[in-house]
Each structure stands twice: as structure tokens, then as C-alpha cells.
Amino acid sequence: MITLSAADTFRGLLPVLRPEWRGMLWSYAVGTASALTLAGVTILTAWVVGHAVVERTAPEPAWWAVIIGLVLLRVVLTWREMDVSHALAYRVLARLRMALFDAYARSVPGRRREHSGRAATVAMDDIEKLEFFYAHTIAQIGASLTLFTASLTTASILLPEAGIVVFTGSLVLASSALYWARTARRLGEQEQRERSDLSTRIVDALGALREVLAYGLSPQVVAETGAATARATAIARRRELLAQLVTSLREFVTTAVVIGVIVVGSAAAGVLSDTAQTRLSPAELPALIALALVGVAAVTDATATFTRLHPLVAGAERVSSGINRPPVVAVSDNPRQLPPGALGLRFRDVCFAYEDRPPVLTSWSMEVAPGAHVGLKGPSGSGKSTVIALAARLWDPSSGIVELVTPRGEGVSVADVDDRALREAVALVDQDSVLFHGTVRDNLLRGGAPRPDSELNTMMERVGAADWIGLDDDLGEAGVRLSGGQRARLCLARALVRRPRVLLVDEVTASLDPATERVISDVIADFPGTVLVASHRAETLARLEHVVEVAGAAPARPGSAPSRGPDPDRT
Numbered sequence: 001m002i003t004l005s006a007a008d009t010f011r012g013l014l015p016v017l018r019p020e021w022r023g024m025l026w027s028y029a030v031g032t033a034s035a036l037t038l039a040g041v042t043i044l045t046a047w048v049v050g051h052a053v054v055e056r057t058a059p060e061p062a063w064w065a066v067i068i069g070l071v072l073l074r075v076v077l078t079w080r081e082m083d084v085s086h087a088l089a090y091r092v093l094a095r096l097r098m099a100l101f102d103a104y105a106r107s108v109p110g111r112r113r114e115h116s117g118r119a120a121t122v123a124m125d126d127i128e129k130l131e132f133f134y135a136h137t138i139a140q141i142g143a144s145l146t147l148f149t150a151s152l153t154t155a156s157i158l159l160p161e162a163g164i165v166v167f168t169g170s171l172v173l174a175s176s177a178l179y180w181a182r183t184a185r186r187l188g189e190q191e192q193r194e195r196s197d198l199s200t201r202i203v204d205a206l207g208a209l210r211e212v213l214a215y216g217l218s219p220q221v222v223a224e225t226g227a228a229t230a231r232a233t234a235i236a237r238r239r240e241l242l243a244q245l246v247t248s249l250r251e252f253v254t255t256a257v258v259i260g261v262i263v264v265g266s267a268a269a270g271v272l273s274d275t276a277q278t279r280l281s282p283a284e285l286p287a288l289i290a291l292a293l294v295g296v297a298a299v300t301d302a303t304a305t306f307t308r309l310h311p312l313v314a315g316a317e318r319v320s321s322g323i324n325r326p327p328v329v330a331v332s333d334n335p336r337q338l339p340p341g342a343l344g345l346r347f348r349d350v351c352f353a354y355e356d357r358p359p360v361l362t363s364w365s366m367e368v369a370p371g372a373h374v375g376l377k378g379p380s381g382s383g384k385s386t387v388i389a390l391a392a393r394l395w396d397p398s399s400g401i402v403e404l405v406t407p408r409g410e411g412v413s414v415a416d417v418d419d420r421a422l423r424e425a426v427a428l429v430d431q432d433s434v435l436f437h438g439t440v441r442d443n444l445l446r447g448g449a450p451r452p453d454s455e456l457n458t459m460m461e462r463v464g465a466a467d468w469i470g471l472d473d474d475l476g477e478a479g480v481r482l483s484g485g486q487r488a489r490l491c492l493a494r495a496l497v498r499r500p501r502v503l504l505v506d507e508v509t510a511s512l513d514p515a516t517e518r519v520i521s522d523v524i525a526d527f528p529g530t531v532l533v534a535s536h537r538a539e540t541l542a543r544l545e546h547v548v549e550v551a552g553a554a555p556a557r558p559g560s561a562p563s564r565g566p567d568p569d570r571t
């Protein structure tokens with residue numbers, strides 16, 4: 001059994017099943033038919049054996065036909081049940097993966113400090129484990145309960161005392177499972193925690209392999225990993241022991257039910273006392289015992305299914321909270337398309353704070369005219385990257401407005417723009433830009449409109465990448481084989497191939513050598529659209545028309561920040 005809070009967690013995973021209700025119903029129908037067929041075989045066999053032994057009558061040929069038919073039907077139904085339930089589970093898991101990806105994609109952008117990639121990897125792994133939940137619980141528990149109700153009702157009709165014995169035994173079984181549930185759950189959670197701690201340590205060590213080798217940390221990593229493994233194993237052993245105890249108790253209760261039915265059945269059949277008034281034929285006693293066993297086995301199956309959910313609770317919680325992460329930016333109900341032509345940027349009285357932290361921007365205003373190339377400077381932590389993220393609509397301001405402006409000065413709030421149109425118009429390149437698996441061509445064209453190779457090659461030459469890499473070259477995992485400068489060049493090329501109208505660049509040149517910095521600055525200077533560059537580097541800022549100081553939460557009135565004309569902050 002699972003506890004109430006765990007039940008809530010699993011309930012949170014049910015909405016994803018809604019579009020699959022037909023599949024669920026089908027899975028339940030097949031599972032119930034399969035369970036009823038097996039019960040039919042067992043009870044019929046017991047009935048025939050009872051008559052053969054007591055009345056010395058051989059089974060009719062029709063009986064053989066029915067039994068063989070039921071056995072064959074059971075084989076087909078078991079196979080169908082597996083097929084239907086697994087297919088359903090895989091469809092649901094695919095939907096869950098997309099929901100999780102979507103939730104992370106909508107909630108992560110500004111939270112770079114959260115290790116969202118790792119959290120998402122763990123949650124994706126958890127989803128695989130939930131296959132059991134979707135394939136083997138809901139429909140199967142429904143089938144078990146149907147079978148239990150059917151056998152309890154039939155037993156009660158045949159002999160009410162037998163019904164009471166079956167009901168009491170089932171009650172003891174279910175409540176004992178509930179009693180052990182708390183301990184089992186606690187152990188399951190501890191084990192999950194230890195295991196995820198173990199995998200975090202391993203992932204950490206592999207991610208920082210250079211540091212591990214350079215600082216001679218290997219023995220420590222091995223010792224810590226060994227200790228974490230031992231802890232997880234000890235908990236797993238205790239959990240197994242508890243599971244064995246629960247199994248023994250189940251067997252004990254089942255035996256008690258069988259004995260109870262034999263006693264009440266024998267009494268009703270007049271086996272125990274020599275009475276003429278019998279309510280049950282002795283030949284039917286084996287069938288009644290089989291019926292009771294079927295009912296108790298159905299409850300055992302249902303409780304065993306619940307018990308197997310324990311180790312999944314922690315994972316289910318992570319997935320459930322993952323898919324319910326609040327989005328960072330709200331989707332507009334009535335998205336607007338952008339007007340054609342050049343677009344500038346305008347920040348009007350923008351206030352912004354990261355969750356419960358002090359505000360980064362307070363009533364901050366600035367305008368970048370269409371086609372202007374403007375820089376952002378300011379001390380570390382003053383909010384330059386935040387301004388860029390707001391312009392790219394990775395976050396929404398808490399108040400104020402961020403707009404794209406036409407040459408006639410009309411503004412469209414980025415929050416109202418259709419997301420696809422916004423991503424086509426505005427391109428972002430930042431220090432942490434990641435390249436995807438695949439070839440250079442795949443990366444340059446990813447998500448954008450198709451472009452001929454000639455155009456891609458020109459862009460590669462423009463960013464100074466054509467000498468060392470070709471369009472068909474594979475970049476490996478996240479471009480790790482490339483240096484920072486090479487990656488920056490390709491990321492810039494990728495942004496420009498999309499032919500954006502506004503280019504946002506965040507600290508791309510910070511750690512580059514002067515030659516690469518010059519190439520990147522040249523390419524940015526030649527960009528025909530609007531540019532907003534955040535940088536600490538004097539050489540990069542010197543190539544821009546204006547430079548605006550971002551001074552943290554310092555208030556500024558609309559229009560007070562420079563938009564065109566001479567700039568006193570020019571570096």
C-alpha cells in the first residue's frame with residue numbers, strides 16, 4: 001500500500017493519461033477478462049475434481065472442451081494484456097517526456113544557476129521507471145478489484161459464512177499491507193536518495209575529471225562512491241527483508257482463509273456432523289475453496305502492486321514537480337505578428353528581481369533605435385545579462401515593458417509577440433551558448449529556414465571558421481572538441497544565418513584572444529540590423545555607436561538613457 005501523500009503524488013501523474021482513456025479502458029477490459037479466465041479454469045477444475053472424488057463421476061467431454069478453450073483464451077489474453085499495457089505505457093511516457101521537456105524549457109532560461117540540465121536528466125531517468133506505474137497498476141488494480149468483488153459475491157451467495165471468511169481475510173491482508181507501508185516507503189525514499197546521491201557523485205566526478213586528476217582526488221572519489229554504494233545496499237537489504245516478512249504474512253493469511261472456508265464449508269456440507277440438512281454438496285467444497293483463493297489472491301495482487309510503487313515515489317515526485325514547474329514567461333492568449341522592416345528595442349520603467357532576491361533593475365529605461373549598435377557596460381553583477389535576457393524574453397519584467405520598436409516609434413511588447421515570430425526576429429548569442437550534437441550544417445540550420453550551402457559557407461568564412469571546419473564535420477557532444485573562440489564563432493554564425501532583425505550578444509568576447517575578438521567585433525559591426533552587446537571588454541565596446549551603463553537598481557526616468565547621438569560613457 002502507499003501512503004496518502006504518495007497517493008497524491010501519483011494522482012498528479014494521472015492527467016497525462018486523460019487522452020489515453022480508451023487505451024486504459026481496453027487495458028482494464030483485457031486484464032479483467034484474462035484474470036476471470038484464469039479464475040474460471042481454477043474454479044471449474046476444482047468443481048470437476050470435487051464431483052469426481054465425491055460422486056465418482058468422470059468429467060464430461062464438454063468440460064474438457066471448455067477447459068482447453070479457457071486455457072487457450074487465457075494465453076491469448078495474457079499476451080494481449082502485455083501488448084496493450086506496454087504500448088499504452090510507452091505512449092504515456094513519450095507524452096510525459098515531452099511535458100517535462102516543455103516545462104523545463106519554459107521554466108529554466110533565467111535559472112542558469114540551477115543545474116537544470118542535471119535535474120532534467122534525473123527526471124528523464126525517473127520517467128523510464130514510471131513505466132511500471134502506467135503499464136502495471138491502474139488497469140491491473142481495477143481488474144483485481146473486479147475479480148475480488150465477483151468472487152466475494154459468488155462465495156457469499158453460495159455460502160454466506162464463506163463470504164465472511166473471504167472478506168475478513170482480505171481485510172487483514174489489505175490493512176497489514178497498509179501498516180507496513182510507512183516503513184517500506186521510508187526505506188524506499190532513503191534508498192532513492194542514496195542512489196541519486198551516488199549518481200550525482202559519479203556524474204560530478206566525471207564532469208570534473210580534469211580537476212579530479214589534477215588535484216589527485218581519485219582515492220577520495222572512490223572511497224566516497226564506495227561508502228554511498230554500501231549505504232544504498234544496506235537499505236535495499238532491509239527493504240527486501242521487510243518485503244519477505246510481508247510476503248510470509250500474506251501466505252499465512254491466505255492459508256488461514258483456506259482453512260476457514262474448509263471449516264465453514266465442511267460444516268455446511270454436513271461433513272463435520274451427521275445432519276441431514278446440508279446447504280452445500282461436499283462435491284462443491286473444492287470449488288468454494290478455489291473461489292475463496294481467487295478472491296484473496298486478487299487482493300494480494302493489488303496490495304503487491306501498491307507495494308512495488310514504493311521505490312517509485314521519489315522519482316514520481318520529481319517528475320510530478322518537474323511537469324508542474326511554473327513557466328518563467330506566460331504565453332500570450334492573443335499573440336501578435338511583427339511588422340516588417342527594421343526593429344529597435346525599448347525598455348520602459350522596467351523593474352526586475354530574481355524571485356526573492358533584491359531587485360536588479362528598478363524603473364530602468366533605455367532605447368535602441370532600429371539599426372543602432374549599442375553596448376551595455378557596468379560592473380559585474382550590475383544586470384547586463386539580465387537586460388539581454390529580458391530583451392530575448394527569457395524572463396518577463398515584474399513591471400514596466402520591453403518592446404520592439406518600428407522606425408516610426410510604434411512599440412510592440414515582446415510579451416505580446418507570437419513566440420515563433422519573436423525567435424525569428426531576435427537572435428541571442430551568449431557566453432554559455434551551446435552547440436548541439438551533429439554536423440556544423442545541422443547546427444547552423446537548426447530551427448531556422450533552409451539556407452543554401454553557398455550562404456552557409458559565406459557565413460563560415462565571415463566568422464573565420466571556414467579554414468578549420470567544414471559544414472559536414474561533426475561537432476561531437478555539445479561542441480566540446482572546440483575551443484572557446486571556435487565555439488563563439490560558430491554560435492555567432494548560427495545566429496546570423498537566421499537573418500534576425502535584432503542581434504543580442506552577451507559577453508561573447510570576454511575570454512577570447514585579440515584576433516578572435518576582432519573577427520567577432522567586425523562581424524557584429526557589419527550586421528545590418530539592431531545590435532545590443534553586453535561586454536566588459538573595452539575593445540568590443542569601442543566598436544559600438546553608443547554604450548549604456550547598467551548600474552544595478554539605480555532608477556532612471558524614461559528617455560534618460562541614451563538612444564542616439566554622442567554618448568558620454570563611450571569607451
Ligand SMILES: Nc1ncnc2c1ncn2[C@@H]1O[C@H](COP(=O)(O)OP(=O)(O)OP(=O)(O)O)[C@@H](O)[C@H]1O
Pocket residue numbers: 110111112113354357360378379380381382383384385386387507
Ligand atoms: N538565475 C539567477 N537567479 C538569481 N539571481 C541571479 C540569477 N542570474 C543573475 N542573478 C543575480 O542578478 C544580478 C545581476 O546579474 P547579471 O548576470 O545580470 O549581471 P551582469 O552585469 O551580467 O554580471 P557579469 O558582468 O558578471 O556577467 C547579480 O546579483 C546576480 O547574482
